[in-house]
Amino acid sequence: MTTHTDPPEGAHADGDDERLPCGRPLSQVWDDRERRTDTPHLAGCPHCQGAVRDLEQLETAVRGLREETRETSAYDAEPLTRRVMDLVRLELRPGCPVPLGDPAEDLWIMETVAARALRSAAETVEGVRAGSCRVVDAAGAVAVRLDIHAPANAGLRQLAERVRQRVREAADRELGMVTASVDIRVTDLVDTRAEGREGDTA
Amino acid sequence: MTAHTPSAAQAGLVEDVARVVEGVPGVAFLKPGLAARLRSALSRPDAGTGRASIAGVRLTPGPDGTAGRHVDVQVVVVRGVRAVDVARAVRSAVEEHLAVRFPGGPGCRVTVTISGRV
Amino acid sequence: MAGARRPTAPPDTGEDTGDTLLVVRAAEGDEDAFAALVRAHAPALIRLATRLLGTPAEAEDAVQEAFLSAWRRLPEFHGQASFGTWMYRIVTNRCLNVLRARRPVAPLESAGEVPAAEHTTSPARITEARDAVRELREALDLLSAEQRACWVLRELDGRSYEFVADAVGISQDAVRARVFRARRCLTRALGAWR
Numbered sequence: 001m002t003t004h005t006d007p008p009e010g011a012h013a014d015g016d017d018e019r020l021p022c023g024r025p026l027s028q029v030w031d032d033r034e035r036r037t038d039t040p041h042l043a044g045c046p047h048c049q050g051a052v053r054d055l056e057q058l059e060t061a062v063r064g065l066r067e068e069t070r071e072t073s074a075y076d077a078e079p080l081t082r083r084v085m086d087l088v089r090l091e092l093r094p095g096c097p098v099p100l101g102d103p104a105e106d107l108w109i110m111e112t113v114a115a116r117a118l119r120s121a122a123e124t125v126e127g128v129r130a131g132s133c134r135v136v137d138a139a140g141a142v143a144v145r146l147d148i149h150a151p152a153n154a155g156l157r158q159l160a161e162r163v164r165q166r167v168r169e170a171a172d173r174e175l176g177m178v179t180a181s182v183d184i185r186v187t188d189l190v191d192t193r194a195e196g197r198e199g200d201t202a
Numbered sequence: 203m204t205a206h207t208p209s210a211a212q213a214g215l216v217e218d219v220a221r222v223v224e225g226v227p228g229v230a231f232l233k234p235g236l237a238a239r240l241r242s243a244l245s246r247p248d249a250g251t252g253r254a255s256i257a258g259v260r261l262t263p264g265p266d267g268t269a270g271r272h273v274d275v276q277v278v279v280v281r282g283v284r285a286v287d288v289a290r291a292v293r294s295a296v297e298e299h300l301a302v303r304f305p306g307g308p309g310c311r312v313t314v315t316i317s318g319r320v
Numbered sequence: 321m322a323g324a325r326r327p328t329a330p331p332d333t334g335e336d337t338g339d340t341l342l343v344v345r346a347a348e349g350d351e352d353a354f355a356a357l358v359r360a361h362a363p364a365l366i367r368l369a370t371r372l373l374g375t376p377a378e379a380e381d382a383v384q385e386a387f388l389s390a391w392r393r394l395p396e397f398h399g400q401a402s403f404g405t406w407m408y409r410i411v412t413n414r415c416l417n418v419l420r421a422r423r424p425v426a427p428l429e430s431a432g433e434v435p436a437a438e439h440t441t442s443p444a445r446i447t448e449a450r451d452a453v454r455e456l457r458e459a460l461d462l463l464s465a466e467q468r469a470c471w472v473l474r475e476l477d478g479r480s481y482e483f484v485a486d487a488v489g490i491s492q493d494a495v496r497a498r499v500f501r502a503r504r505c506l507t508r509a510l511g512a513w514r
Contacts, residue, residue, distance in 0.1 A: 017500075027500050055507060057511075058456070061452040064450070065476065066476050069367060072366075075362070077363055080383065080384060084391075085355050088391050101286045101289070106314070108315040108316065109316040110315065110317050112348060112349030112350065113318055115349070117319065130341075131341045133345075173284065175285040176284045176286025
């Protein structure tokens with residue numbers, strides 16, 4: 001804030017700043033007020049005091065307006081969510097198809113569709129939250145890479161193996177996708193103790 | 203341009219194939235917005251590249267109202283049925299339909315892509 | 321939802337472990353994950369947009385468009401800020417465009433014949449207070465789009481100058497200047513009824 005700019009010729013109140021009759025810039029007076037800086041000048045100056053009162057009056061109204069518009073918990077997000085999702089579903093996202101069945105069959109599934117099924121499968125393992133899931137064409141079969149958040153107290157190797165198993169099963173039984181490889185990466189450890197207590201997230 | 207303008211016969215064929223596909227068990231529906239998108243896809247030259255076609259069924263137009271060399275189908279399937287089985291059933295259904303429609307005609311390649319699962 | 325919440329994160333735009341997963345998944349096309357994000361963040365964003373635009377109906381439109389825009393841009397969102405902060409910025413800018421497209425409102429005539437308010441009994445004071453809020457709400461229409469945006473974010477949403485500068489895409493000095501001009505315009509508007 002440039003409180004000491006020289007006003008242009010014929011300065012008027014609509015310029016970048018305004019001077020009170022006592023010579024103080026209005027911006028300075030309000031700045032002091034905002035920072036709760038008391039100046040000796042203020043005590044004896046009715047102009048500055050008037051300016052401060054104006055600001056206080058505004059602040060009272062602002063508090064009222066803030067109160068009026070504060071309540072978010074009453075807002076029902078469902079209708080908006082539905083409308084947004086209707087639009088989202090119409091969007092064409094360039095997608096990548098990956099092979100289903102034998103490579104010679106010319107049958108495909110979009111990566112996002114497969115990923116969704118595989119994430120769900122991973123989350124059937126207790127405490128596991130699935131993150132990024134990439135499914136890519138690997139010479140006619142499919143390579144899966146899945147990131148998970150695992151419970152902090154779990155034996156990670158066994159857990160990853162269980163997740164891998166579920167993913168392979170789902171790929172086979174639900175989709176009919178041939179998986180060449182399934183990589184499970186644990187990208188975060190999650191504290192599953194009672195809510196409200198702080199824990200470490202890696 | 204004219205070589206790519208689909209004839210009425212082509213349009214009818216696409217709709218037939220679409221109907222056949224939607225009758226296959228396990229198919230929820232063709233890619234969403236089929237009717238509207240079919241119409242718009244048929245009204246302009248086939249400029250689609252790659253597999254992600256807008257219409258649920260796309261035919262590479264062939265000469266003289268034959269089926270063309272390539273049928274591209276995108277479907278949304280239901281859970282509870284193995285995806286690849288539905289895809290195979292769709293392919294069979296389309297191949298059968300084309301064989302009946304164009305007996306003795308040139309073979310057709312049918313590509314099936316599962317674009318959703320509900 | 322598993323995961324600890326950092327205690328210093330502001331409630332509206334705080335980074336939530338749960339959010340991170342949802343964002344990654346949504347960026348990869350997981351529509352359910354995106355729906356969860358929409359549901360969680362909509363209330364705060366609607367509040368922001370209502371404060372910026374003045375009416376709930378316009379706020380809904382703006383936030384809806386903002387979410388759609390976010391869906392399209394998600395693949396490029398690499399999490400430099402939290403999803404909430406990112407949405408805040410998108411909504412602010414969308415509302416700015418709406419404000420800029422509005423017809424400018426003619427500034428108030430100077431006070432003139434308006435009688436001074438009387439300090440009387442409580443009921444009148446309460447009415448006065450309510451009137452002041454209404455007058456303030458109307459006076460916001462006098463501000464330029466940029467002044468209004470900066471002022472709302474600073475005064476109603478309580479954001480730091482740094483945050484506002486980042487959300488609107490201007491320098492902190494520019495924010496301060498606009499907040500000052502907004503205050504000046506508003507104090508005058510409120511004063512006109514004194």
